[in-house]
Amino acid sequence: MKAAKGKGAVKKDAKESLKLVDDRKIGKRKAAVKPDKGSKRKAKKEKLAKKDPNKPKRPPSAFFVFLEEFRKTYKQDHPNVKAVSAVGKAGGEKWKSLSVAEKAPYEAKAAKKKSEYEKLMNAYNKKQESGADDGDEESDRSRSEINDEDEESGAEEEEEEEDDED
């Protein structure tokens, strides 16, 4: 019996937090605080903001990983579609439609990316502390072995989707 799993209670809490964000509607998550479009704090490329030479870009989340594949598929079915928003919307809906088991592989990938990201952050942090100013630091290649090709053995947790909400 797994007892109450603690999913219900915990989930509810997490949901509340998310809901809070959802409440914002997120319709332009940035304009919410900065109605001033003058602020280009959007997702513009780091071309302009390129300040840190080793600034580690955030790894794609499970959703993005799934989206990457989804985009290809979508383009195949809709080669005429020319709008990132179209894929985004379609992907979002599909994403919600995926069951935990299907999202598992994506999440797993995202988890791994996060691991690597942490390493990058370590190096990034080090630089910041060391020499913030330019300086081309050759630095030392302390970390190089970031290759873990170990695929989980089979401990896949199949959590058949559970739709017992409510």
Next chain:
DNA sequence: TAACTGATTGTTTAG
């Protein structure tokens, strides 16, 4: 010319 925009959700970061 080139940055910014939209649209999705998830993760990350800073306060």
Next chain:
DNA sequence: CTAAACAATCAGTTA
């Protein structure tokens, strides 16, 4: 904890 920004994408739009 909370709120906000940013991650990819790609054609379209604006300064």
